[in-house]
Amino acid sequence: MQRVLKHSKQRDALYALLCSVKTHPTAEWLYTELKQEYPNISLATVYRNLKLLSETGKAISIDVGDGTEHYDATVEPHCHFYCKGCRCVSDIEVPLAKEINSDAQRHNNIRVESSNLIFYGLCAYCK
Amino acid sequence: MQRVLKHSKQRDALYALLCSVKTHPTAEWLYTELKQEYPNISLATVYRNLKLLSETGKAISIDVGDGTEHYDATVEPHCHFYCKGCRCVSDIEVPLAKEINSDAQRHNNIRVESSNLIFYGLCAYCK
DNA sequence: TTAATAACGATAATGATTATCATTATCGGA
DNA sequence: TCCGATAATGATAATCATTATCGTTATTAA
16 A cells, blocks of 8 residues: 655666667566666566556556567557567557547447557568 | 467357457456366467467457457457546447548658557446 | 377466565654 | 553464366377
8 A cells, every 4th residue: 555655766767768769578577677777676667667667657568479568657648559570569540549539439338548559560661 | 389270179169158248358258268168278368369369450459558458359450548536348330440540651751551549537327 | 999198187386476473674753 | 741542553373266287197190
């Protein structure tokens, strides 16, 4: 039961690192990277704070189906693309996506709160 | 390295079961269900054959982010809905989805081969 | 009927993530 | 500034879905 958050250098460094990249890294990648500045940092700390950042709305997790969760400090709804060639995750522009939630709700007897749109294929370099 | 498939009652039963339901079950659920007819069936056999069915295009796996893979014998592209209330997965009708792959490809320098559209919210009963 | 081998059941291994726990760091108030 | 409460840490064990291994059984074609 978490009440009042306290500051921690590790969490700040994690968030700053996540904000600085566009690569949608995994916990493992962030861990390896953070070790350069904090050699004693624990993988558990990375997972703990990624979860905390997700819960507080400062980051989102992206499941592209490759077995490990990817993270993103851009929390506004947007679509992702997974390149089967280089296995990288990137943001893409999909204008139709803005209308698809309401389209889904209109044609089914459901309440749509959010959606997860992932596209697969080959990126500019791999195609 | 699998060359020539041989028949097996377990695989047939698994596929028949998967075809008979619209619930997008998990491996565990299928295993429990199949045990009634095949008390000695192994969970490994279920996973093995689900993988085989996926590889041969007779089924697809759906990752809704709840920690376990769901399976579906309907292999034609279609959208899924995950109800946060009853934790069930269902097919939904989303007309716009038919155009979204080309929309994604048109607005980005990528080749889109497939996509995975999952919607979250509350179903007719839970809302 | 038989030989080759795919599939099986049982179970150990894997790998990402989470939980536990003793220690350390943070922070508001005395 | 020091103190007490407790959040956060690092180390590591536990969890849990899935995959790999392996000896045995079932299927198939000759």
